[in-house]
Amino acid sequence: MKNKIQAKFKELFGEGGQLFMSSGRINLIGEHTDYNGGYVFPGAINYGIMAQIKLNGTDKVKVFSIDFNEYVEFGLKEEDKPKQSWACYVFGVCRETLKRGGKVAGFDAVFAGDVPLGAGLSSSAALESVFAYALNELNGNGIEKFELAKIGQSTEHNYCGVKCGIMDQFASVFGKEGALMRLNCKTGEYKYFPFHPKGYKLVLIDSCVKHELASSAYNKRRESCERAAKAIRENHPDVDFLSDAKRVWLDEVRDKITEEDFIRAEYVIGEVQRVLDVCDALERDDYETVGEMMYQTHFGLSRLYEVSCEELDFLNKLARKHDVTGSRVMGGGFGGCTINLVKEELYDSFIKAAKEQFAAKFGHEPKVYDVVISDGARKLQ
Numbered sequence: 001m002k003n004k005i006q007a008k009f010k011e012l013f014g015e016g017g018q019l020f021m022s023s024g025r026i027n028l029i030g031e032h033t034d035y036n037g038g039y040v041f042p043g044a045i046n047y048g049i050m051a052q053i054k055l056n057g058t059d060k061v062k063v064f065s066i067d068f069n070e071y072v073e074f075g076l077k078e079e080d081k082p083k084q085s086w087a088c089y090v091f092g093v094c095r096e097t098l099k100r101g102g103k104v105a106g107f108d109a110v111f112a113g114d115v116p117l118g119a120g121l122s123s124s125a126a127l128e129s130v131f132a133y134a135l136n137e138l139n140g141n142g143i144e145k146f147e148l149a150k151i152g153q154s155t156e157h158n159y160c161g162v163k164c165g166i167m168d169q170f171a172s173v174f175g176k177e178g179a180l181m182r183l184n185c186k187t188g189e190y191k192y193f194p195f196h197p198k199g200y201k202l203v204l205i206d207s208c209v210k211h212e213l214a215s216s217a218y219n220k221r222r223e224s225c226e227r228a229a230k231a232i233r234e235n236h237p238d239v240d241f242l243s244d245a246k247r248v249w250l251d252e253v254r255d256k257i258t259e260e261d262f263i264r265a266e267y268v269i270g271e272v273q274r275v276l277d278v279c280d281a282l283e284r285d286d287y288e289t290v291g292e293m294m295y296q297t298h299f300g301l302s303r304l305y306e307v308s309c310e311e312l313d314f315l316n317k318l319a320r321k322h323d324v325t326g327s328r329v330m331g332g333g334f335g336g337c338t339i340n341l342v343k344e345e346l347y348d349s350f351i352k353a354a355k356e357q358f359a360a361k362f363g364h365e366p367k368v369y370d371v372v373i374s375d376g377a378r379k380l381q
């Protein structure tokens with residue numbers, strides 16, 4: 001990846017430039033809790049996006065994507081938004097940096113990545129973070145790290161049409177080798193948890209399903225949660241987010257909200273508690289409880305939040321049948337991966353069965369990614 005980037009940079013822009021890198025993420029537990037002010041438990045992974053960047057002394061951005069084999073040039077004013085969707089991420093990061101009073105001088109860039117697209121591993125957050133981090137360094141803006149994550153999040157909101165939470169960008173910016181992070185999305189407080197489960201492996205199984213309408217379905221889930229929180233707030237004014245609500249408070253408003261909004265909220269309130277239970281279990285090295293919580297999350301995401309699909313439910317059931325400790329759909333859902341916590345001695349037989357049985361049912365093998373918890377946004381060399 002590095003050699004390709006450097007060769008292309010030289011060809012297009014000549015000498016110079018600095019290399020930056022940022023990562024995709026996994027999330028052990030805490031799904032769809034971030035925009036509800038709850039906890040998440042992500043970590044950055046060894047799949048990421050690398051970019052070589054150099055200020056070019058103009059007011060233009062010139063950027064080449066190796067993976068899309070496409071060159072795009074744009075200015076830095078709001079009306080200069082490019083047409084290519086990948087370029088909108090880079091443009092959005094520039095605009096959001098400017099909106100925060102940062103400086104963004106024109107630059108040349110070439111980038112490439114190995115985060116599988118549409119797998120729920122946040123290739124888009126990796127892209128936003130690598131540019132947010134690099135532009136901050138190259139322009140000497142001194143924007144603090146949490147704000148860099150917010151630049152990525154606002155890029156999604158304002159330039160890509162997804163009303164996402166902060167988890168992905170946070171993980172991508174703050175990731176640390178060997179550590180998961182528990183983030184309180186309401187207060188921004190976070191804690192690193194070294195994650196080296198002895199005798200277990202974390203493995204992702206990619207259904208390779210991608211849903212076209214995922215972003216509008218995602219935004220709809222968020223609206224349901226906001227409506228439920230608003231109804232609860234009428235009785236309990238201190239409820240800023242759904243994560244502040246007790247389960248019984250949701251029952252109080254059952255007649256005031258739709259059944260759909262009710263079950264969405266029911267899932268979220270349960271999930272907020274599960275993250276805390278998992279943290280306690282991790283402190284005791286109790287991976288059986290961690291795994292059981294993961295199965296409960298899957299059940300909630302599938303039946304209440306309705307962001308799973310046939311392929312992911314199949315992989316989840318298969319994991320249970322093969323005594324996998326924990327398994328669930330990961331990320332926003334509507335396709336992508338399951339994350340599985342599996343005992344080392346069961347790993348080979350599980351992967352073999354998953355490949356064979358999935359292929360027999362759906363006509364293609366799922367992809368398997370062994371992930372390593374890695375560093376987030378950084379300068380290379």
Ligand code: GLA
Nearest residue numbers: 031032164165166167331332
């Ligand atoms: C996507 C979003 C995140 C988060 C997850 C679900 O990855 O970008 O903010 O909401 O879905 O947990």
